[in-house]
Amino acid sequence: MQVACGFTLLTLRKVLLMMKTADAVVIGAGVNGASIAFNLLKQGLKKVVILERYLVASGGTGKSAAIIRQHYSNEPLVRMMKRCIQVFSQFNEIVGGSAGFVNTGWAFLIPEGAVDAFGKNMSMQQSLGIRTKEISRQELQDIEPRFNLDDVAKIAYEPDSGYADPHLTTTSYVQAACSLGGEIVQCNPVTSLTIEKDRVAQVNAAKGSIATNIVVNAAGPWAGKVAAMAGLNIPIQVSREEEILIAPPPGEPPVRLVVSDMAKAIYYRPDASRVLVGRGYPKEYTYVDPDRFSGDTSFEFIDDAAGRLASRMPVFGNALVEHAYTGLYDITPDWHPVLGRTSVDGFFLAAGFSGHGFKLAPAIGELIAEEIVSGRATSIDISGFGLERFEKGRLFAAAYGGNRA
């Protein structure tokens, strides 16, 4: 019995996979796998199947803060984000459905020690046409008067940035893919790959096998395990990442914009009536097996994150932490994703997003599809993101470290 995609998403009925061949199989229905599948179909492939171990957005995507900003240290990521802002802003026209994008504006609070790097990045971003500007403490306080900014040396402000809904974005991509003839099979882990003469030949999953010459590994924290099925070793470590949701004190609105606060090593944004808070670099990372990790958020994290927000917004000193949860990052040695073809013909990588891969997904989908359909990503050069960079020591350098990239 073959089940139409929307029907599968809605009912989660057990399906028996009948499709035996595909032009391409995408492993993983996180935001990147979903975007890649949609763009493969948009760029002309006919039979594209997404195989998902569990449910749509059940990996890193589902726990994402989904902050969308354009401030990066390396040109290719800035170029990608310029495109991503266009897609998030016109999601219904370009993809279909909604990403739940909220254009709050984004502020980046920089401590004294990072001022030089900040200046170089701002010039580079402006030269690439990003709408970003340095603003004064007073200008930021005009937007959010409750901030105490004593420890902030520089502030970048991006009026076009904000945040989105990670579940809605991913589901919209999957549904758009299905409307172009794609399919998704959930609760269907890929268990092995058949490789013949260094070329992908078949994907074997719990609900059946599919013959195909194109496989995209978009398995997020599990991407190392999937790559091993093709005989490849990709240097990805998986870390636990915790977040809290804080209810503002009575009568107070949530924070008015999205903030990456390097001075306090946290990020925060409005989440309906609440404030979402997570820790940014630098901090201690706990590395885990994605199939065996504790989902409990630690008391230390809850107290620490809430305290850091309160020191930025003293009015939140007595605010109630309502909810806490834990997700996973898939981290490469240089905190940049690993993208593109590999030494196994037909086996492509889109993984290792290192804690900042939600916002990149619209561009990643287009670029990986170009790489597959046209033989090379043409709209933005992604050749520097290949797996071989780790062996050759051509790692990306970043101005601020960690997931700020």
Ligand SMILES: Cc1cc2nc3c(=O)[nH]c(=O)nc-3n(C[C@H](O)[C@H](O)[C@H](O)COP(=O)(O)OP(=O)(O)OC[C@H]3O[C@@H](n4cnc5c(N)ncnc54)[C@H](O)[C@@H]3O)c2cc1C
């Ligand atoms: C707490 C937290 C906060 C974050 N905040 C931000 C942010 O503010 N902005 C930002 O840009 N990014 C953020 N990120 C990072 C971002 O969410 C991720 O980089 C991105 O969502 C990864 O998407 P993905 O599709 O590559 O992987 P995932 O979402 O992890 O999806 C991989 C999918 O593959 C499936 N899978 C795995 N193995 C198999 C298999 N064998 N067979 C079939 N399916 C398989 C999994 O079940 C999963 O659904 C955050 C992440 C976390 C955890």
